[in-house]
Amino acid sequence: MAFDIEEWYKEVNNGDVVLSHYGAITANAITLMLNDIEQGLYDRNEKSKLRKKVYNVMVEALQNLFHHADLPPQNVINKFGEKFATFVLKKEGENNYSFISGNFIRKDRVKFIKDRIDQINHLSPDELKILYKLILNNNEFSDKGGGGLGLVDIAKRTGHEYHYMFHNYTDEFYFFCLKITIST
């Protein structure tokens, strides 16, 4: 049976939610979302150090979704268009936020993404810093304009491991759920 995305979203979209989203994602929508997130962090009287860290991670995470989510299955395109993503940003405790996102990934890309995240999860802070500088200085941009640095940058800033799952959706697609923890 296909993974029930709506049910999953209902489950994660609770608690002290700063912002949640289920549907199309566009560059303009990201601008508005980032405004809402910044306001939400001010409303919760977060210290500037945590506020900046959360905001910075959100810029990368949302732009990652925009640039790197695969074209979804046709039934999803019919409903939401070609860029579909879900996410929830919530406060989990004192100085601690979680960002949980979900998007479609083609079956043939699952291994690549899994290997990349596993590699990042295994690196020490010093190793992450070395990898970050290596990618920064390699003069390459991906065809999507990103620098391939997003996930490394987030891991370096947060100091937390990524938690993730690939749920089978159809023969061709998996639904990729990623959790990022941000704390100071």
Add this chain to the structure above:
Amino acid sequence: METLSLQGSPKTPTVEMNAETGVIEIKGRSIPENSIDFYRPVVDWLDKYSENPANETIVNIQLEYFNTSSSKCILDVFKKLETVYKKNGEKGVVINWYYEEDDEDMLEAGEDYQSILKIPFKMIELEE
């Protein structure tokens, strides 16, 4: 050579580059989805500037946020300045990297650039 002035927006920084005074400033947020387009005129301007730079080039970078896509373009900006530095020597280029007092990530970002490049950076803490 004409001054390059780009007005800031919620996703792009304010840029002021004056060839006569040799003062180059990039301030604000740099989080565009496609930073290559935004930084192209900046890098092109520096290309021309490096042919005949001022005796002293003072670079003020004061960013509140920047995304990883911008980070590569900012490195390109610094690499152009490295050419000027090689031409004008030690006193020829001063890079002032500003960061807010509790923003360790921004300080670290400056240090990362410094370690990649051969130009000295001056880290300047801003009180909130």
